[in-house]
Amino acid sequence: MRDSPHRARWRIIAAILLVIPLGLLTRSGLPMPGFVAAYGGDTLYATLVYLLVALIWLRAAIGRVGLAALGLCVAIELGQLYHAPWLDAIRATTPGRLVLGSGFLWSDLACYAVGVVLGVAVDLALRCRR
Numbered sequence: 564m565r566d567s568p569h570r571a572r573w574r575i576i577a578a579i580l581l582v583i584p585l586g587l588l589t590r591s592g593l594p595m596p597g598f599v600a601a602y603g604g605d606t607l608y609a610t611l612v613y614l615l616v617a618l619i620w621l622r623a624a625i626g627r628v629g630l631a632a633l634g635l636c637v638a639i640e641l642g643q644l645y646h647a648p649w650l651d652a653i654r655a656t657t658p659g660r661l662v663l664g665s666g667f668l669w670s671d672l673a674c675y676a677v678g679v680v681l682g683v684a685v686d687l688a689l690r691c692r693r
Contacts, residue, residue, distance in 0.1 A: 568621050574689040575618045582611045590661075605671045609636045609678025610685065617686055625690075629683050636675040643667040 586607035589600060613632035620628055643664050653659035664671070 571621060571689065572618060575614055575621075575686075578685050578689065579611065579614045579618070582607055582614060586611060602670065602674050605674035606678040606681065609633070609675040610682040611678075612636050613679050613682025614685070617682070625683055625686055628686070629679050632682060633675060633679045636679070637672060639663060640667060640671050640675065 586604050589595070589603035589607065595603075609632065612635055613629065616632045616635065617623075617625075617628045620631065623631075639662075644667050650663075654663050654665050
């Protein structure tokens, strides 16, 4: 049995409120395994994007949400190849760097794929709860 939209929305919000601090923690400079420090933030970024798309597009199939989230992440990453002064000024701020990134990396695309799969897994777990 599926949750009501209201309950599903709150579960997604709770997941978002967990993912954000975890993602910021990977950028904090605290000691952690190098792999987590290098790739954890990008992976959790994609998980967050998935959860935000799921929150906005609540009744959509998980596959559609996943494709939309991955497409958005890839578009943002490809956008990092474009450098206009006004856009670089936004990227120079902390919120701009967190949302838009600062430079294109092929490895980020792999992290986004893993992060979206993680988001799908979280979404499936949340949808299966009764």
